[in-house]
Amino acid sequence: MAGEKSQDNPFVVAQAQITDCADILKLNQSMREMLLHPMREFHVNFPVRMDDGSARIFTGFRVQYNDARGPAKGGIRFHPDETIDTVRALAAWMTWKCSLLDLPLGGAKGGVICNPKELSPGELERLSRSYIRAISPFIGPEKDVPAPDVYTNPQIMAWMADEYSSIVAKNQFGVITGKPLPLGGSPGREDATARGGMYTLREAAAKLGLDLGKATMAIQGYGNAGSFAASLAESMFGSKIVAVCDSKGAVTCREGVCVPRVAAHKRTTQSVLHCEGTTDITNDELLEMDVDILVLAALEGTLTKKNADRVKAKVIVELANGPTTPEADEILYKKGIHVIPDFLCNAGGVTVSYFEMVQNAYMYYWDEEMVHERLEKKMTKAYHEVFEISKQYGINMRRAAYVVAVQRVVEAMRLRGWV
Amino acid sequence: MKDERLSCGIPALDEVIDGLRLGDNVVWQMDKLDNYLRVAEPFIRHALRSGRTVVGLQFAPHPIVLGFLPGMVVEEVDPRFGFDSFSAQVNRIIEQKGREVFYVFDNLSSLVADWATDELLANFFRVTCPYLHELDTVAYFALRRGQHSHTAVARIRDTTQVLIDLYHVKDELYIHPLKVLGRYSSQMYLPHRYANGILEPVFKSGDASTISLTASRTPLRVKTDSIAPWDSVYRKLAQFHEDDLEILEKTSEIQALKQELSHMIIGNHPEFKRLSEEYLTLGDLLTIRNRLIGSGRIGGKAAGMLLARSILLKTPGSVEFSRILEEHDSFYIGSDVFFTFLVNNDLFRLRLRLTRSSQIQREEFERVEERFLAGTFPHEIMEQFRDLLDYFGQAPIIVRSSSLLEDGFGNSFAGKYRSEFCANQGSHEERMEAFLRAVKLVYASAVNPDALSYRKQRGLGESDEQMAILVQRVSGTRYKSFFFPSLSGVAFSHNIYRWTDRIDPGQGIIRLVFGLGTRAVNRVGNDYPRLIPVSHPHLRPEVGADIAFYSQREIDVLSLPQNAFQSLSIADVLEDTHYPNLFLFLSTLDNGYVNDPVTAHLPSLKNCVVTFNNFIRQTPFVKIMKEILERLESAYGHPVDMEFTASVDAALNVRINIVQCRPMRVPGAMESVQVPDDLPRSSVLFRTNRNIPGGVVENIRHIVYVDPLSYARKAPPEIRQVMGRIIGELNRNPEIGRYPLMMMGPGRWGSSNIHLGVNTTYSDINNASVLVEIAREEAGHVPDVSYGTHFFLDLVESQTIYLPLYPDDPHTDFNGDFFARAPNILSEFLEEAVEFEEFLKVIDVPAVTGGSCAKVVADPHTGKAVCFLWAAQS
Structure with missing residues (x-):
């Protein structure tokens, strides 16, 4: 966007990260060029019949950033402020995330400029179908497989899968993931992000010699990922959750907050504040608590150069996207705080999406236990690969994760003879 | 001296009745009003000669019965404004004149022309006489014979000290004392022929019977042909x-x-x-x-x-x-019953005192309420109450205030007066006790603190307030041990709450709930009715899992075993999915998205969310409501709001019961206003396009601004908790109050939940001419001024222009720089509020702009509003 500050443009940030990584890996110019730009972008304008009979034209995007390792994978966002640069950046990050988890997939993202609050369910359905019609030549189970993202949900995925199936005149559920269970969805999707993060935490604790059964945990953000993280940390490890927060404020209890009670309180009041048996504190106080583990499950830019120095946790679990700024990363690294970076930590979601593709292709569906088992393997392996690179290069975990991910993409491009 | 013998100005009459006493009320019951002068004039002349103050109470604009005599004071009181206001005026005159004053009242009978009933005439007499008596006055009243019900006359007779008949028989005037309290003579109660200043008793039985027969056609207390x-x-x-x-x-x-x-x-x-x-x-x-x-x-x-x-x-x-509307079989308790209740139970003057002082402490009100509860009703009213209860049997009923000022054009009194549910269970005596209690509580609510301050604020003071009562059968059916309607709600023919321009405000909006409608009329904690914009019924302002939060979780019901109104969780009331047509009302929340039942089979209540999605989609409900609102608005010639209940049968036919309908109030004015669109961009503070209320406010000097982002992100709970109080102090600051004031802040003003907006009460913002609710999505604020809440209606009544502002909306202008850069003069008004400065700003607009004030122009028809800087007018 003209005049936009570079640090506010997510694609500029994404490109800077690639450059940093390319320097470490000493990539040649053609490799850099390939990685710094999306391979394909589709800008589509498509009509939607509104309830009042009029037709309205919507604009959408689909960016396939890099598909060297396999069909592209990435969500579809319905947002009034959608921009192509946001979609580009998110598509790039999907590329690294899939690669990092060693999924045979590339990275993509899509979006439609629209406000779902202004659309009736019928209009939303027609918009979803129209968008799929517009991008149908470019997607498919072997080309590009979309999934839910901001303001899209399993119902919308079901409409899209149906529309695509009509276009190709055969059932093609594998064209989309995140579908409802009765229509080829995968079990284990709901808590996949938090569960994947917990597997990486378990591995990190083992490396650091941290006894999770005695560990204390503060959780910043109490949406889907944060609340599942709280209950999983309790049930899987017996960790004590001593503080949780959401956008409205934080609560703490030294003896451990009652996770089901906080969840119920949040459901009825939309906030964790004033939950019985806890004391209200500020969000800043939560971040600076003397705990073993700090889970960041809210928004980007939570830890900055202003507050990173005051963090006392031993491990930071980044379930949110981009919760730590690069400056804060450096401070934490110097302080010896172990950060499990976002695109490793929160890759459980895309991994289960991949499992959904596999199940759709095989027409054979797993039970939840099987999903958990395979997710655990993927997450554990990825964690150790990142940890090793971090040690090998003497770099922080985030940069190490980039190195692992980019290395694989570059290797695939080279094997395919692109660079 | 109470025992002092005073003259009535006619020595012969003094002789007969042993003179007058201080404290006497003298009612002259006469067949011709002209005769009133023959007794009143000597009384006035004698009193004036004796140095008394004589006040003539003239009931304008009726023809003057009473001539003006030099020396007497004439006060005019107009009965056309109603019993209440008239009685209050008379009371005030008596209070001002003080003790031992002599009064000559106009013809009491003329009052029924304005008040329609003898009941009120008697009530007036019964509240006025005792007060006169207390003040040792002597007062004359005229009453037409044989034109009022015996009940009314009997009450007057019981109340007054002296009652005298004055009539003609064969062109001769007779004076016949019927009651003279505390005095007696053997000839006192005989008819007396009056001629040439002489009173001659009629002893002879033949004469007496002729006279009496002629004078009284219906001497016994049977129903007479009242002129009322x-x-x-x-x-x-x-x-x-x-x-x-x-x-x-x-x-x-x-x-x-x-x-x-x-x-x-x-x-x-x-x-x-x-x-x-x-x-x-x-x-x-x-x-x-x-x-x-x-x-x-x-x-x-x-x-x-x-x-x-x-x-x-x-x-x-x-x-x-005729196929859609449910029958109604309501009863009404006439407004006269209220006054009779007040008068009979010695509550009229108490109410008058409270109305005048316009305030009452909560504790005092509790005592007053106890006095109301101890009151009794006349026998004939009790008989009718019994009939009413027999009619309804054990069906639940609601006793609703229905005052004259309430729900009419101009005033709403919404929520000020009470409505009481009667589950109506138990023996006849128990049901009667509960019913009487409900009626008395509604009556007592006429002097509750909110009602009094509302009256004062609206300048209603002593204006006539006739408190009638509407007794309605509660719509609904019994389910398990509860009684409730399937659906209730409130619908507005004009929609102020538009979250998108697609919504046509002219088609209205519906707030729909499951169970009793109390939940739709009031905002209840974190529980939400379904908002249905009639033009786009399927649109809703939430997406994904937020739908579950912004939904109804509790239901208002009448518990039959408890014989009481209760708010319970829906799951506790339903227990299972057997409630009829539940698939129309509920959806399930699966993996963060709402799924509407495909069939009528709902496996369980787990993860269920009240959405009414299938009800809206599969029944003609919205179409029916649209037509209702259109027809009512067209007939009223004004937007309306209405409360309703609804039911749906197995064939998905919808039936509606209209519980209430009134002219809808919208904040500000409804007239078209030209919103300037050629303003230099630098002069615009904000521009919004989603308002409905209109109006123009010029010369806004101060803006009280709560910064939405810092409030959302940084304000700790302790700051938020007291923010409303600090704003209240600014609101009451006399310097700020000298000019029109605008307040701007995040989310919902008036919310008690500090996360939804600034926790002000109405009294904290009542001096603001413009109130702006800023909705920043990232701060999690959605301004939902909920229709029907008392706060909203207070805004409406006080003509405050309410503007929702969506800075994230591309069609909205918001000059964030102005608000960010303007110096904060909060400390000039509140030195101790320094810790609030980060979140709360007071902007002196002319000081920032070099003399320009802010001006708001809002057009209700285009929905556009602009706030801009403009050279201040003196």
């Missing part, structure tokens, strides 16, 4: 057969009677009068009268309900409302 319109109009109409009335309705005689009946039952507000004339037949009015307990008017709420029903049934359209 309440009785006379009905009596005249009763002469016609029902079928004839229909044929004769257009004749001028019947038309006149109908108008008078309407005036007595519905009231005299021009708009109500017009609607009544147009939509209520004589038969309708007679039906109302047949279901009316006592006499008087039925009040605004009852009138609104009845008119709405008639409008829908009598205007043509695509919906056949």
